[in-house]
Amino acid sequence: MISLISRTLRSEGRSLFTPPSSLISIRHYKVLSIETSCDDTCVALLDRDPISDKVEVLSHVKRTLNSYGDGGIIPTKAFDNHQRQIASVTKEVLQQNGITSLNPPDLICVTRGPGMKGSLTIGLDFAKGLSVAFDKPLVGVHHMLGHLLIPRLDRNIDVQYPFLSLLISGGHTMLVLSESIFKHEILCDTIDVACGDALDKVAREVGMEGETNLGREMDLFLKDIDSFKGNQDLPQYSFDMPLPLMNKRGRVNQLNFAFGAFQGRVQEIKKANPELINDLNFRKQLAYQAQCAIFNHITNKLKLTLELNKDKLSQVTHFVASGGVASNLTLRQTLTDTLLENSNITKTHYPPVELCTDNAVMIGWAGIEMYESGEHLTTELGVCPIGKWPISEILDVDGWIRK
Numbered sequence: 001m002i003s004l005i006s007r008t009l010r011s012e013g014r015s016l017f018t019p020p021s022s023l024i025s026i027r028h029y030k031v032l033s034i035e036t037s038c039d040d041t042c043v044a045l046l047d048r049d050p051i052s053d054k055v056e057v058l059s060h061v062k063r064t065l066n067s068y069g070d071g072g073i074i075p076t077k078a079f080d081n082h083q084r085q086i087a088s089v090t091k092e093v094l095q096q097n098g099i100t101s102l103n104p105p106d107l108i109c110v111t112r113g114p115g116m117k118g119s120l121t122i123g124l125d126f127a128k129g130l131s132v133a134f135d136k137p138l139v140g141v142h143h144m145l146g147h148l149l150i151p152r153l154d155r156n157i158d159v160q161y162p163f164l165s166l167l168i169s170g171g172h173t174m175l176v177l178s179e180s181i182f183k184h185e186i187l188c189d190t191i192d193v194a195c196g197d198a199l200d201k202v203a204r205e206v207g208m209e210g211e212t213n214l215g216r217e218m219d220l221f222l223k224d225i226d227s228f229k230g231n232q233d234l235p236q237y238s239f240d241m242p243l244p245l246m247n248k249r250g251r252v253n254q255l256n257f258a259f260g261a262f263q264g265r266v267q268e269i270k271k272a273n274p275e276l277i278n279d280l281n282f283r284k285q286l287a288y289q290a291q292c293a294i295f296n297h298i299t300n301k302l303k304l305t306l307e308l309n310k311d312k313l314s315q316v317t318h319f320v321a322s323g324g325v326a327s328n329l330t331l332r333q334t335l336t337d338t339l340l341e342n343s344n345i346t347k348t349h350y351p352p353v354e355l356c357t358d359n360a361v362m363i364g365w366a367g368i369e370m371y372e373s374g375e376h377l378t379t380e381l382g383v384c385p386i387g388k389w390p391i392s393e394i395l396d397v398d399g400w401i402r403k
């Protein structure tokens with residue numbers, strides 16, 4: 001128990017850890033977790049050993065609604081799809097692990113918010129039913145807390161508070177300071193679309209095809225950019241790319257991201273050069289310069305965030321970049337260089353992409369962290385989903401049970 005006590009003291013910085021009575025009697029306990037905040041129906045089973053401070057992912061099943069033909073996620077279709085999927089996905093996970101009423105999970109974790117209300121309702125109501133059927137406690141988890149705490153799942157890395165996170169995906173782009181399990185502050189957030197969304201749209205404009213991950217496809221398309229850029233035998237182009245939030249007085253020091261202008265600019269450039277749209281060199285240089293401009297915007301805002309929050313971030317030595325876009329190696333290098341030059345941060349972490357997109361493992365892990373915290377949190381069965389739930393107000397909502 002010593003390792004758990006010391007970890008809890010480090011992470012909470014306050015009360016001594018007293019394990020819930022159910023944890024005293026069991027070395028391992030199993031956690032069934034559900035995530036349905038958007039269009040992914042996800043269910044996971046985790047095995048937790050609080051004494052050795054280990055956690056193992058036994059199963060994770062994810063089914064994503066194909067929204068390609070709709071041009072985006074339609075909430076009513078996501079709602080219907082969750083209804084169709086949730087029971088069979090859960091059954092699959094339970095059967096894979098021999099979980100029955102005679103061998104039930106010990107804890108049920110589910111995303112309570114934020115997200116699309118209908119989608120959240122399906123997962124939450126289903127989890128409540130499981131909690132009643134198995135007679136086990138329920139933890140209603142904040143979706144963003146799942147994203148923020150997932151780097152701590154790998155107990156060998158031990159990301160320590162306070163740490164700075166860049167959540168960067170098709171759904172989120174924000175810099176968050178985390179001081180404890182329950183204390184998170186968004187320092188910089190997007191005012192329009194997420195970075196991954198902008199990259200996907202630019203990728204489609206320069207000819208990438210497919211239903212998902214076009215931004216990653218564009219990055220692969222740019223692997224040989226060095227043989228085009230600066231090549232004396234090929235025409236060289238210099239495109240005027242947007243500098244979001246830098247063009248108006250009073251916005252230069254605005255702590256926000258804005259990615260909405262990039263797709264429009266690429267469209268304008270294509271319109272002005274119709275004869276070059278199918279030229280490979282033109283497309284490569286256009287894609288490269290648009291991607292560079294998007295990444296420059298991120299590093300500029302990261303620098304500004306570090307500068308304007310110098311005192312607040314003086315104790316921060318760990319940085320986590322999570323989300324699909326963080327798998328880009330060029331972006332990683334730029335982030336590391338920026339942090340080394342402009343902050344006290346010496347350790348950077350990049351969790352595996354499959355744990356950075358929406359998933360149920362992160363909900364199970366965040367639920368475990370809350371359940372084992374000094375608050376021993378669980379959730380009442382009467383709670384409702386929360387569509388809008390600021391990350392700074394995790395404990396301010398109704399329905400928490402503290403032991």
Ligand code: ZN
Pocket residue numbers: 143147171172357358
């Ligand atoms: Zn998410």
